[in-house]
Amino acid sequence: MAEIIIKDEQNLPQDEQDITVHLLLEVLYHKYGYDFRNYSRAHIKRRLLRRMALDKFEDLEAMLPALLRDKELLEQLLADLSINATEMFRDPSFYKRLMSEVLPVLRTYPQIRIWIVGCSSGEEVYSVAILLKELELYEKSTVYATDFNEKILISAKEGIYPIELIKGYTRNYQLSGGLSSFSDYYVTKYSCAKFINGLKENIVFASHNLVTDSSFINMHLILCRNVMIYFDKVLKNRVLRLFHESLNGGCFLCLGTKENLSGTDFEDKFSVFAENERIYKKKLI
């Protein structure tokens, strides 16, 4: 794959702490292959400072040798930097629209391929899987759930969530227009709810790094919600190119409630399908 050089001009470090943040990111990239250099710098700094305080490092500089030597800190930082506050059927009106207007369109395809980007702990994935089941589209669908964090993929695969969250999830499910009973989809054990195997059969959990990896193909629906808010403009454009290449013409891209395509290189390559829900359609030409 051709090497993409992402200019760091906008993020030139100005003081010692910033220099250290810059160096930590360079280590993450050059030593471990995880590229956060084009993420929102303020967000990155906050996460690093939080980890510094939690692990009681004297200062950010002290994290450098630790990161160079210690896989544990690496794993911890990857977890810190990939946290995406997510819940089942977050933004029920979005899922309602998905169920009533987007998925029925996809019914016409013999096979449906769906990509859920930055799936984190999997709540969005199981939400979509449930909708597919209820529309009787599940059998001919494959859902690709990707994240760069391999640890979180393992937990997403398990599909186990604390029972305290289920009440809120149930309400969200109902508001999204769920047709049956949310409890049909999980079994409870101790203080946890585990999603049934029937929901997992057609889900492929895979490691994929938006910054460095290449596109998928022939996707009918891509969900990338509240992931690109962490990217700077350069990375956002790179990722949109990936999505554009991965989608079939006339197929759908879904963003988070406060995200859009304006100001990006791909504004003109998508039409707006549902403005309020940030659902876009790849133009045919």
Next chain:
Amino acid sequence: MSYKAIAIGASAGGVEAIRKILSALPSDFPLPILIAQHLQAQKNSHTEDYFRKYCRICIKEAESNMEIKGGTVYFAPPDYHLLAEKNGTLSLSTEGKVNYSRPSIDVLFETAADAYESKLAGIILTGASNDGSRGLAEIKRRGGLCIVQDPKTAFMETMPASALKLINADYVLSLEEIVDLLVKLPKL
């Protein structure tokens, strides 16, 4: 001094307080204003529409990578944190709630303090939580200007009172006095 930006945090009673402040500012007010107002999480907050009815200054809901421009007010969208970047843009985040809030005033103030250092004025208004106190302390630590609404004049005094417990503000003012100071700020 030459301030470069203003950051405002408010909670319960904040809409009214912010309206009083913003509606008094001229359309050519030169500085950007970043606001974290605690609101119920909802998709269409109608914030822009509401404030535009009363204000001459430009009102916007913040978007990721949006450039921060003078003479414009940027509101954090409901259920997102608002962060100020050193490169003069805004970022959003869906990270966990801070002080039970998203948007959190601490998140805005701390990132703005990092971005603008001493060239930032931070204002804590009415509210029922203590979100924003630590953020204002960070602004103070960086040499910025710290303004707190006089708790006696606030709809809910908890938030300004909490800030005053943590730091010595540069000014403790009523809303009208805050307006007077803001109008003078670009010339300071």
